[in-house]
Structures are given as C-alpha cells and as structure tokens.
Amino acid sequence: MSSADEHNLRAKAEAKIRARSHAIQNLTLEESKSLLHELEVHQVELEMQNEELREAQHRLEEVRDQYTDLFDFAPIGYLVLTEKVIIRNINLTACALLGIERSFIIGKPFSAYISNGESRTLFLNLRKAFKTGVLPSFEIEMKHKSKGNFTALLQGIITIDQKTNNTVCRVSLIDITELKKAEILQLQHKSLQKEKQKIQEYLNLAPVVFLLIDTDYKVQMINKKGCDLLRYENPEILGKHWFDHFISFTDINGTTVTQQHIKNEKGLLNPCFESLLKCRNNEMRLMSWTNVTLLDDNNKPIGTLIAGEDITERKKLESRQQKYTEELEDIVAERTEELKEALQQEKIISEMKSAFVSMASHEFRTPLTSILSSTILIEKYNDLKENTKVGKHVERIKSSVNQLTNILEDFLSMEKLERGIVTTSKETFDLKAFIFDTIEECNWMLKETQNINYIQKSPIEVFMDKKILRNVLLNLISNATKYSQTDVEIRASLNKDILNIDIEDKGIGIPENEHKHLFTKFFRAKNVTNIQGTGLGLSIVKHYVDLLEGTIAFSSKLGEGSTFKLMLPLHT
Structure with missing residues (x-):
C-alpha cells in the first residue's frame, strides 16, 4: 500500500473517532479497558491482514515475472x-x-x-x-x-x-523454412529410390553376379543372381564389407594368399582375378571376377562395379580334361585330333564367355557410372541448395536406365532365340502403314541431320509374324542411324511371293576382311569400337530371319555405307 493510501485511511479513521468522542467520554474505566483491548486485537488483525496482502502481492509479482519469461523465451x-x-x-x-x-x-x-x-x-x-x-x-x-x-x-x-x-x-x-526444404529433399530422395529400384530390377535379370561396392568395400547394391549364389537375402548383404564377409583368401588348394593378389599398388582392385566365394553354410564357390573402378569428375575413386562368374564346375571340368589328356598321351593320332578339336571348342566357349563378361562390364559401366555420378552430384547440389541443377542429372539417370534396358533386352532376346522358345504367329497387315509405325518408333535415335525415307511404289499386303518383322527392322534401322550421319533409305517391293526390303545408309561401312564374321554373336567390326553396342544385334536379326524362313544379305564399302537386303517368303 502506498503512503498516500495510508494517509487517506488514517484521516478517515480519525474522523470516525471524533464522531464517537462524545460517546467515549461517558465510558467507565472498565469499559475503557475493554475497548482498548478490542482496539489492540483489531490492530493486530489489521497488521496480519496487511502481511497477507503483501505476501499475495509478492506472489503475483513472481507469477507475472514467470509469465514474462515464458512469453519472451x-x-x-x-x-x-x-x-x-x-x-x-x-x-x-x-x-x-x-x-x-x-x-x-x-x-x-x-x-x-x-x-x-x-x-x-x-x-x-x-x-x-x-x-x-x-x-x-x-x-x-x-x-x-x-x-x-x-x-x-x-x-x-x-x-x-x-x-x-x-x-x-x-x-x-x-x-518452417528448414521443414519445407526437408520435405523437398524427401520427395527427391523418394524419386531417386525409385530409379535405384528400377536399376536393381534390370540387374536382377542378368545371368552373372553384379554388385557395387564403395571405397570402404561395403556392398551398396547386388543383383538377384548374387543373392541366390550366396544364399542370403539382399538386406543381409547390403552394408557388409565384401572381402571380410564373402571372399576367402585361401585358394582352391588350401594355400593362403595375400590381398596383393586382388589389389594393385594404388590400392585399387585388379581388373580380373579369381577367388573363393563364401556362401551360406560354409559352401565355397570358385569365382572369376571382372572389376571396373568408378571415378568422379576429379578422377578420384568412388566405388567399384564388379561382375562375377561362377567357374566352379568349369574348373572341375578343366581339371578332369587335363588329367584325361595326360592319361591318353599314347592314343592314336585320330583320337588325338578329336581331343584337340574338343579342346579348341572349349577354348572358343571360354573366350566367348570372357568376351561376354568383358563386354557386359564395359556396356554397363558407362550408364552405371553416369547414374552414380549424377546421384552424388544431386546430393551435393541439395547440400548447397542448388536445386535448379538437379533436373539435368535426373534426366541423365533416366537416359542411362533406358540404355541399360536396351542392353538387357538384347541379352534376353538372344537367350530366347538360342533356347528355341520363340514361335511365330502370322497375321495379315498392310506393309506401308506397318513400316511407317516402325520408323516413328526410331525417331528418337535420329541425329539432327538425319531422316528416314521410305519408298514403296505399289500397295503390299503381307502375311507373316508382325512382331518378329518389327524386331528385325528396328535392329537394322538402329544400326543404319548409329553408323551414319546422313539419311537412311528403306525400299520395299514384291517379286511374286517374295517380299524384298532394302535398308541403305551412307555411313562408315564394314571392312571387307570382316564381312564373314558380321552375323557372329558378340562380333563388332574394328572401326566401330568407339560406338556403343553389344555385338548382338545382327546375330539376333539372323535368327529372326531364319524363323521367317527368309534370307538376309548385305553389301558394304568402307567409308561409303552399307545396304542390307531382306528376302522374305509370303506363305499364305
């Protein structure tokens, strides 16, 4: 209570006392003592009430201060x-x-x-x-x-x-600025996870083991073939140290080998080596590994792509063949020649498998390197808040995935053809409309200076397997656009019951001494080594043409171009 309030209260009290002074004058001594006692008691009560009021005011001030702190901080x-x-x-x-x-x-x-x-x-x-x-x-x-x-x-x-x-x-x-950024990053992460899942699906179709390890040799990705061979589920493998958990440094004869067997002086994995693979239940498989080191823009290693082939049975076979050869040294010359021929065939098969692993590793390396580098750059751009640069690398990832899809489709087509599980289903259709549709599918392959011109003088109706003919034309048109900078011309004509289709380009041509190998699986001419391809396209075309009971021929001059001629019977 302030001093002014106390002064006013005292003035009121004195006024009341003066008003009662007449009555007080007539009080007896006993009454005065009693009244004095009452006044003293009342004074004590007032003092106690004042103390309680001061304490209440103090508590209110404390609550106010606490509220202020809660509000401000x-x-x-x-x-x-x-x-x-x-x-x-x-x-x-x-x-x-x-x-x-x-x-x-x-x-x-x-x-x-x-x-x-x-x-x-x-x-x-x-x-x-x-x-x-x-x-x-x-x-x-x-x-x-x-x-x-x-x-x-x-x-x-x-x-x-x-x-x-x-x-x-x-x-x-x-x-909520950071929260909004986190939501954007989460969406981008989900998109990248979907792309990674697509890549995993394509790799799962490969007939060899494919895995990706980082610079600490921890597994970042492995395909279904690898999981099946190891007999582990995918989550049981991812994040594990590849060499500590899955590679044995004891060779097939029980001799311990050092890690120098698999690494060079720079600490990188050697391009090729063999080792034992430790599978579930202590089972060991002998593997042949092909390794490709992945580099960033500064040529620093960021991981390794590994392709592995199980050669356990092949090694056993080679061992048996070697022993059999030693035991048959005195066999007659005819038997010796037969054995040499068999060994030569085995050598050819071995070379073809090695060529396949090498080719697959090379063809998968470029798109996978692009995917990995784009993923790393996206992460960096996200950290630097440079979201405008992310779109270009997402498109690079999509393009690389499409490239991987085309490679795997070639592998699967060749496998089905060689196993004889492709059958024909004939139908009647208009050739001109069909070829125009096929050309439209090829427009994405064209360079800026290229067009595909089609010539057909009269209407042609054919009766054959539409899907197989489409695959043949797509392969031949793809080659023509790939190895040429100018227009590609397609001509169709009918001679009795034989359909003739010519596909001509003005490209780099094929060396004459390599003509005889052109339809061989995995063969690629020496002048196209810098142009991407699997070496399966023309081999697939030859198989398809055989299914249509037709023939294929070609003429080519180095530096002037090539013409492929299809002659397909129209059986009704």
Whole structure:
C-alpha cells in the first residue's frame, strides 16, 4: 500500500473517532479497558491482514515475472495484433526471427515484415479470424532484416485485451523454412529410390553376379543372381564389407594368399582375378571376377562395379580334361585330333564367355557410372541448395536406365532365340502403314541431320509374324542411324511371293576382311569400337530371319555405307 493510501485511511479513521468522542467520554474505566483491548486485537488483525496482502502481492509479482519469461523465451514466436494489424506486443523469439529489437517493432504494422504480395493473404485470414474467433494455421513468406526471406507458419485465437478491453489476435509464429526444404529433399530422395529400384530390377535379370561396392568395400547394391549364389537375402548383404564377409583368401588348394593378389599398388582392385566365394553354410564357390573402378569428375575413386562368374564346375571340368589328356598321351593320332578339336571348342566357349563378361562390364559401366555420378552430384547440389541443377542429372539417370534396358533386352532376346522358345504367329497387315509405325518408333535415335525415307511404289499386303518383322527392322534401322550421319533409305517391293526390303545408309561401312564374321554373336567390326553396342544385334536379326524362313544379305564399302537386303517368303 502506498503512503498516500495510508494517509487517506488514517484521516478517515480519525474522523470516525471524533464522531464517537462524545460517546467515549461517558465510558467507565472498565469499559475503557475493554475497548482498548478490542482496539489492540483489531490492530493486530489489521497488521496480519496487511502481511497477507503483501505476501499475495509478492506472489503475483513472481507469477507475472514467470509469465514474462515464458512469453519472451518460448521456442515459438508470439505476438499480439490489433484489428488494424498493428503489433501490440511481441516476444523475444519473434524479434529474433525478424532480426529487429522489440522497441522498434511494437506499434508498427505487421505487414511491414511480410514479403511483397503476401499482405492480402494476411489481411483476409485476420479479417475472418476476428469474425470466427480463431485464426487457422497458414503459411506466409516473411522478411528477416539481414538474412532474407523465410517461410513462417501462423495460427492464433481472438481474445479481449484486459487493459484496453479491445479484441486482439494472439498469434504464434514458427519458422518452417528448414521443414519445407526437408520435405523437398524427401520427395527427391523418394524419386531417386525409385530409379535405384528400377536399376536393381534390370540387374536382377542378368545371368552373372553384379554388385557395387564403395571405397570402404561395403556392398551398396547386388543383383538377384548374387543373392541366390550366396544364399542370403539382399538386406543381409547390403552394408557388409565384401572381402571380410564373402571372399576367402585361401585358394582352391588350401594355400593362403595375400590381398596383393586382388589389389594393385594404388590400392585399387585388379581388373580380373579369381577367388573363393563364401556362401551360406560354409559352401565355397570358385569365382572369376571382372572389376571396373568408378571415378568422379576429379578422377578420384568412388566405388567399384564388379561382375562375377561362377567357374566352379568349369574348373572341375578343366581339371578332369587335363588329367584325361595326360592319361591318353599314347592314343592314336585320330583320337588325338578329336581331343584337340574338343579342346579348341572349349577354348572358343571360354573366350566367348570372357568376351561376354568383358563386354557386359564395359556396356554397363558407362550408364552405371553416369547414374552414380549424377546421384552424388544431386546430393551435393541439395547440400548447397542448388536445386535448379538437379533436373539435368535426373534426366541423365533416366537416359542411362533406358540404355541399360536396351542392353538387357538384347541379352534376353538372344537367350530366347538360342533356347528355341520363340514361335511365330502370322497375321495379315498392310506393309506401308506397318513400316511407317516402325520408323516413328526410331525417331528418337535420329541425329539432327538425319531422316528416314521410305519408298514403296505399289500397295503390299503381307502375311507373316508382325512382331518378329518389327524386331528385325528396328535392329537394322538402329544400326543404319548409329553408323551414319546422313539419311537412311528403306525400299520395299514384291517379286511374286517374295517380299524384298532394302535398308541403305551412307555411313562408315564394314571392312571387307570382316564381312564373314558380321552375323557372329558378340562380333563388332574394328572401326566401330568407339560406338556403343553389344555385338548382338545382327546375330539376333539372323535368327529372326531364319524363323521367317527368309534370307538376309548385305553389301558394304568402307567409308561409303552399307545396304542390307531382306528376302522374305509370303506363305499364305
């Protein structure tokens, strides 16, 4: 209680005493003593009440201070807005979000701290809130004095200000910029995971083991063939040290070998080596490995792509053949020649398998390196907040996946043809419309200077397997566009019941001494080694033409181009 209040209270008390002075004068001594005692008791009661009031006031001041601390140092920004969107009060957290001291903010319009174009959103939401009593949560772009814009989440309620008795809006303010960025990164991560899943699906179709290890030799990806051979589930393999868990440094004869057997002086894996693979239940398989080191833009290793072939049975066979050869040294010359021929055939098979592994490793390396490097760059761009550069690398990943798909389709087509499980299903169709549809499918292959011209003088209706003919034409047109810079010409004519189709290009041509090998599996002419391809296309074409009971021929001059001629019977 203040001194002025105490003075007024005393003056009132003295006035009452003067009014009662007449009655007091007639009191007896005993009555005066009793009255004095009552006054003393009343005085003590008043003093006790005053003490209680002081304690209550002290507690109220403590609660007020605690409320002020909670308001100012809360992890969320708080502010009080009038109906005219003037800042009535604001806590320190909100001041920090805006980068301005409280004394410069109170009394200012809230719109001064909002990005251009966002004021209408704020006013509409506040107008509705003052009618409904609640400000639903909404996002808005705000300005920090020195750090630029940030995304804020606002929500609040409408209350009565006890001091002014006016309605105000009590608003919470949360910076959700990092949360929004995290949501974007999560979406990008999901997209990359889908692309990775697609790659995994394609690799699962490969007939050899494929795996990707990082620079710490931990497994980052492995295909189904690898899981089946190891007899482990995919999650049991991923993240494990490849050499510690799955490779034995004991050779097939039980001799221990050092890691120098598999690494060069730079610490990188040797391009090729053999080792024992440790499978579930202590089973060992002898493997032949082909390794490709993946490099970043600075030629620093970022991982290794490994292709592995199980050669256990082949080694056993080779061992038996060697022993058999030693035991038959005195066999007659005819038997010796037969044995030499058999060994030569085995050598050819071995060379073809080695060529396949080498080719597959080479053809898979380029798109997988592109995928891996693009993935790493996307992660870096995300860390650097350079999201505009991500799209180009996502497109590179998609292009590489399509490239892998085409390679695997060649492998699967050759396997089906060699196993004899491809059958024909004939139907009648118009040749011209069919070829135009096929040409349209090839438009994505064309270079800027290329066109595909089709010549057919009269209508032709054919009766044959439409799908097989399409595969033949797609392969031949693809080769013509790939090895040429100019237009490709397709001509079709009918001679009795024989359909003739010629595909001509003005490209690099085929060396004459290599003509005889052209339809051999995995063969590629020496002048196309720098142009991507599997060496399976023309071999597949030859198999398909045989299924159609037709023939294929070609003429070619080095540096002038090539013409492939199809002669297909039209059996009705």
